[in-house]
Amino acid sequence: MTETRPEAAHIAMFSIAAHGHVRPNLEVIRELVARGHRVSYAIPPALADVVAETGARPRLYTTTLPGPDDDPSAWGTTLLDMVRPFFEDAVHALPQLAEEFAGDEPDLVLSDSTSYPSRVLARRWGVPHIQLTPHGVAWKGYEPEEVNPEFIALKQSPEGKAYYARFAEWLREQGVDMHPDDFTGHPDRSLVLIPKVMQPHADDVDEEVYTFVGSCRPEPAEQGWQRPAAAEGKRLLLVSLGSTFTDRPDLYRACADAFGDLPDWYVVLQIGRHVTRESLGPLPANTEAHAWVPQLEILRQADAFLTHAGAGGSQEGLATGTPMIAVPQAADQFMNARILADLGVARYLPAEEADAARLRETLLGLVDDPAVAEALARARRQMADEGGAVQAADIVEAALPSSRAAVERS
Numbered sequence: 425m426t427e428t429r430p431e432a433a434h435i436a437m438f439s440i441a442a443h444g445h446v447r448p449n450l451e452v453i454r455e456l457v458a459r460g461h462r463v464s465y466a467i468p469p470a471l472a473d474v475v476a477e478t479g480a481r482p483r484l485y486t487t488t489l490p491g492p493d494d495d496p497s498a499w500g501t502t503l504l505d506m507v508r509p510f511f512e513d514a515v516h517a518l519p520q521l522a523e524e525f526a527g528d529e530p531d532l533v534l535s536d537s538t539s540y541p542s543r544v545l546a547r548r549w550g551v552p553h554i555q556l557t558p559h560g561v562a563w564k565g566y567e568p569e570e571v572n573p574e575f576i577a578l579k580q581s582p583e584g585k586a587y588y589a590r591f592a593e594w595l596r597e598q599g600v601d602m603h604p605d606d607f608t609g610h611p612d613r614s615l616v617l618i619p620k621v622m623q624p625h626a627d628d629v630d631e632e633v634y635t636f637v638g639s640c641r642p643e644p645a646e647q648g649w650q651r652p653a654a655a656e657g658k659r660l661l662l663v664s665l666g667s668t669f670t671d672r673p674d675l676y677r678a679c680a681d682a683f684g685d686l687p688d689w690y691v692v693l694q695i696g697r698h699v700t701r702e703s704l705g706p707l708p709a710n711t712e713a714h715a716w717v718p719q720l721e722i723l724r725q726a727d728a729f730l731t732h733a734g735a736g737g738s739q740e741g742l743a744t745g746t747p748m749i750a751v752p753q754a755a756d757q758f759m760n761a762r763i764l765a766d767l768g769v770a771r772y773l774p775a776e777e778a779d780a781a782r783l784r785e786t787l788l789g790l791v792d793d794p795a796v797a798e799a800l801a802r803a804r805r806q807m808a809d810e811g812g813a814v815q816a817a818d819i820v821e822a823a824l825p826s827s828r829a830a831v832e833r834s
Contacts, residue, residue: 638810670696684708768799
């Protein structure tokens, strides 16, 4: 059988060193490498080894952003604390990246949504730019203030006005005539790496700009998690707050207190790197705690999932058909939690209300509700036709400059 593909090209991917922004796109990169393309991946050293496993070449730069192993408090607490570091890192990184690729400019640029220099460089080089977006995207009529009212106060504050003025001036210096909100929130082209069921106002998304390819996470290798003898014949609950906002010993302790004496349940706590097993005190016999667990493998066996509603965890809960308790901690997790609840596949429990009594009541009401099982089955049917990494790579190849003549390969 013969298929027509573009001639091998040089493709550059740009991202920050955050697991939630790198891991969702790795299978797309792996697929492009497998098709014979030379892929450079601009990344800080902290995740260079993760990138190299795809066959792409890490192109290293230094960053001013907190690293993947830093305490979440390094990001600050206010909305300005959350958005300004990405701009400051762009100012810091752009000269490094321009020098790194000087004389080796790519034919096409891919980037995570947080990599602002990538869009500047693609325009400078005159090559296509496609964003690989691991979260929900803007819809027609979208304004940041609609999703997060804190933007209103930010834009009215002296500090916020100074931030927007600096950002706008930097864009003008780069020859980009765009408002910062449009530059950061409205890409020219985007492949959305989440299921469309997780997108707010999905019917109002511009399909000429955004294509939902769904989750591009790999099938996990067998990692050996086995139900212990104490879990045989019992329902299984996984508790995980992802990889970043895990410094919640109070929540893990509340889970132990809530579920510890339920005779029909076994509980696995993934507590991350910021909390120690010893700090939680004695755990019930039906509860185990680890810094890390093979999450997807456990979810395939689980009867319920307490999640922070990050993009990755939400998708894995949907993919495995696992009823969820959504306890968001930060950023887009609040929106994701509302979406999961609106889909009927989860109960939204604000973190400040997640005491032992509410946790137990929520779990028991969730798992025996037939409407939840029906909603999960419906969501999985809607996700079935999304093309994942293969579809994403097809679209990237179709966007390569026409000078990359198509060649036939057997």
